[in-house]
Amino acid sequence: MNKKNYRYLSVITAISVLVVWFVITEVLSISTLIFPSPKSVLIAFGEVLKTGYKNYSIWRHILDSLKRIFEAFFWATIIFVPLGLLCGYRPRLRAIMEPIITFIRPLPPLAYYSVIVLWMGIGDESKVMLLFIAAAPPIYVSCVDGISKVNVDYINAAKTLGANKFQIFWKVMFWAALPDIFTGLRNSIAGAYGTLVAAEMVAAMSGIGWMALDASKYLRSDIIFVAIIIMGITGLLLDSVLKLIDKKVIFWKGKE
Template structure:
């Protein structure tokens, strides 16, 4: 136990050291004029842009309105992906006929770049948030579905046969054997899906958006405001890490047996 704690502290120090090293390199290459300010702004410029947007907003909206708009689209699409992909993925892993029905569609659109079909979504659903949420939903659905289906397929048949021997029916096997066993894979899919949706968020805010962190970064690029672009990217990275940490915390509470022998 003491060894694990020591290892954990060492890993945290390494991670902190990497962050500090990147920050020092950033200061070094911007302080001596090696790179133009329009390409890589200095940390002080990014900090000044943060304070300016925090107090005065950006293009008619406050920082919290931009962040809220992006998080609203992301969370709506993410929740929709969870409540559809988890049950369908579990059922697909449990019933081969359901898997045969769903997988051709999912395997067809999954490798497609989001921008390839986003224009179609805009034509069908308009330029409002509906098309953006649908784009994020489609991007996040496949990772959850695949993780759930593959998790069911990995379950040892001995567990299922043992439950049947004890008199369990199909419903009891599903809820008391399969679902608990597949939970670690479900959370892996949830974390992967969140990352995929977040990377798609900028694409979702490229068309006819007037708010959102992704839109703010894209709009700033039109005016070569690299300081605002850096600030937006850093903000997206921090919020992404926080959301992932929340999922990790929930996973530890629910799947408390994971990694224990």
């Protein structure tokens, strides 16, 4: 089956979801307070698009959330890509870092967010820090795994040609691990986005996550769905950008 057929199936899936949504809300007459209809969500979207939500335009909410995510993702990438690669290359350093990452990874964000707020206040710094902690482990784990499973034949071939340790690390191991690094980056930004609502719970006045939380206080399930859909679409766009960069940078992937 070619790519065109796969896209066709994706469109069918999306249409099927919309049809099921319509049937549940319109035919079965479920209360809109519990489960809004596609029509009410569309009306709510037009409302926030035209007048904004709580003194801010929808674009301001989106940009504020993306700013927090990008800042956290940037620092997680800058710090944990080199650290993960080094830990994969140096077992001693990995033994030092592994307990810390293993301890942080399964912790739910709300478990330590109150501590971050106590340390850093209620401004954007604490929100970015929470997103940073969510974004860091996937990058670290993917980098370590990528370095650890580099084909030994590549390393031996480089040694045979007279490469030193730095050349082996940079010109062989790094590039061989690059597919795993990009997988980690995609998982990282997804993890950060999944933590967005928790990050915007405390003392936020804008952001898509905050919009969903605030709307829940007033039983505006239609606004909640608008926020969820916006988060889903922007998340898909961010992932698509990373996939495009992945395809351009790692042009040899799948051609070994």
